[in-house]
Amino acid sequence: MKSQKIIISNLQFSTLVVLFTVGSSILIIPRKLAEAAEQDAWISAILTVIIGLVLVTFYSKIAGLHPDKHYFDCVKHILGKWLGGFVIAITYIFFFFLSVLVLWNIGDFLKTQILVNTPITVIFILFMMTVIFGVRAGLESIARSSEIFIPWILSLMFLTVIFLIGSLETENLLPVFEGGIQSIVYGSYYFLSFPFLELLTFLMITPYVKTKKRVKHSFMEGVLIGGLVLTIAITFCILVLGADFTERNSFPFYVLGKKVTIADILERVEVFIAIIWFLSIYFKLAVTVYVLTSGLQSIFKLKDYRPLTLPIGMLIIVTATLMFSTTMKQVEFSEVFFYPFTYIVCLVIPTTVYITGLIKQKRKRA
């Protein structure tokens, strides 16, 4: 098994992208967007999804530079040992904080909404154990499981949306363009960095995709579906709850589920939304932890990544527990540090890498 080459199909790659995009953003980003763009959040969302598609095209171009090499190897090849090593270290730190934040998100949600009496560390440990179990089973297993779960997630999402159609209030969208273009772009700043720029993680697993020529296609498919799900979630939050209420809730989409009432039989389907959120966030964390461990494996040229899963998992749990004592501290951390950091690591650096790579390639030809 171990010596076998890892291959994931293009469909599996797309489903992973969808889950990664939806995971952890779906509950949090509606608030962020409503904060920035008020009732124009939906315009901001659509705009960002379009930018996201362009971004992903750019990412697949980077992957196309050296189709058989993952991002770390690619960077090392293009920028050389020292500069490349520095860039890899920064990117690695980014992946690490990304997984810490994702784990914190799920813990925070459960602690405040569902398992109020359970210590947050217990939730972290349980969730991380499941993630480690998946990562040890291998990327192929994670990818195949995503294929199993995606129909469930999409149909639960669809059902929730259908149930909510009755409680839409179109006045909530008015007035359009109140904050002007500025606030819409401000919303996009958050939305672009939250799920879409993080998709850089997938450059670490593009070498395993079966048909490499269609990576761009699968990438865009995934982002389109994931972006659509998020856009619908945001739009419905604004339409049902109103911008003001969306902004004041930590998890507005979850609150949305509580609003559902169908003929006194189906009430409070927020558990649907909780399930969507668990599953998608699981895959987001699993992919990130896989990238963390296999990245470390390739940096130090180890034979197997599996022994690394447990220490890295523990490190993530400890960091998540110690770093943020309250939700406010996490929000502050994200605002001040993580969003700009994401832009540097996932936009500025890849652009530099890509341009340098192109120049090198041209020089070789010439």
Added chain:
Amino acid sequence: MKKGIQLRRVKVQKKQQQKEQQQNNTDKKNKTPIPLSTNIDQNIQTIKQDLGNSADIVIRKMNIGSSGNDQIAICYTNGLVDTKTVQNVIIKTLLVDIREAYLQNENKSKLSELFENHTLPGGEITKVTDLDNSKHDLLSGNTILLINGESVGFSIDTKGWASRSIEEPSTQTVVRGPKEGFVESLRTNTALVRRKIKSEDLWIEQIQIGQKTKTDIAILYMNGIVNQKILDEVKTRLKRVQVDGIFEGGSLEELIQDETFTPFPTIYNTERPDSAASNLLEGRVVIIIDGTPFALVAPALFVQFLQSSEDYYQRADMASFLRLLRFVAFMLALLIPSSYIAVTTFHQDMLPTTLLVSLAAQREGVPFPAFIEALLMEIVFEILREAGVRMPRAIGSAISIVGALVLGQAAVDAGIVSNVMVIVVSITAISSFVIPEYNLAIAVRLLRFFFMLLAASFGMFGIIIGLIMMVIHLTSLRSFGVPYLSPMAPFNKEGQKDSLIRLPQWALFSRPKMIAQDDYIREETPAPEPKNSEDLKGEGE
């Protein structure tokens, strides 16, 4: 820790070396077989001695010529041979026909040549020259013919022991479909399959497994359809098996399966010749073991365990409905008790108010938390079920009366459990009986407790965590190299036609793609296009 592993490895290596040495020794023994002696009395003596004068070995010495030197002996195992054949045919031929022929040209030819020329009665006759082979043949039901003065013997196929007649299988029952099932005899079983597939491409290879039992095992496959890689894998795994004895497919299954630490079966087993035959046509390998009516089928997919052969004999829409129903039953059997625990302990707000009120009223007198209540009832049910399987038939009615009391109104009246809990346990039980394959049903029984534990500590969150772990585990499983969850993951569009639903027969023109990798298109039948009904009307009038 690392040192410990290394030490263990060294130990294992040492053991292996020892084993190899032992094997070499036994191999050496086998390589130099003891030839038959020319003295008939000595041969008889050795056979008797080697078999410990066992009571069921019959040896009869006869004088065939006019002088006292022309002796022959027949040896057979009483009970393993068809006594009628031995007594009426073989002994009669020897004492009458062959004797006459011998007396006519005495001293001119050797007895063995005579036997070769004057064909002996019996289906299959082979020459034996060494003692080990003759003993082995003797113990597998052949009759051995020994000749004085010559170091050759003959082994005559006279196998014929009492065996069960072909009956309706007790597992995998159907309403519509063939009612014959495999029996304990290997030959009958291969014949049952051969009768279904009269193709020259049905190839049967036979090997023996078991150092002591020497159990015959037949490997059946369709040449040209079977995936050569899978076939080779099956063969190498079977050849690797070194055990004293095999009595059932289950013990062989554990020795050749891909993954040991899983509750899920990765090899399918069937008691039905039609199911075995259709699996052969899909490119799978069927392993039939002598002495058990259950044939093994490899590679097996998860969906296969939720299918019944009747699905192909009923209408497609009905079959699809039943398959979906089985899948729902599988999920219910797995999750109903844990969902009950999760809802009553953590998520009371998910229930409609009226239901919640009546539930709370029922649980008022119950002294235990929901988890203990459910655990209690599930364990009692498992005990009852095990008792029902294991106890003598004659006291069957006793258990049903006691069972009804324990899991019924009496338990509720005593205030130990609530009414709802009884319903929950009943639904779980009935749902688990819907799963057509017993070995998947027992996997569900085991996993149910794991889910209950998760639900009791983390509610719905725990159940989802459990589901994720289960699916991750399922996707990591392989059956002889084929992903266990295909055609769902990896997703395959053609495979969907015949997994959770079944499309009409004319749409099923492909074999499972992951199994028959190259040649996966079957014969194609066009969809039936009945004549316009108006034409028929015209004929009628």
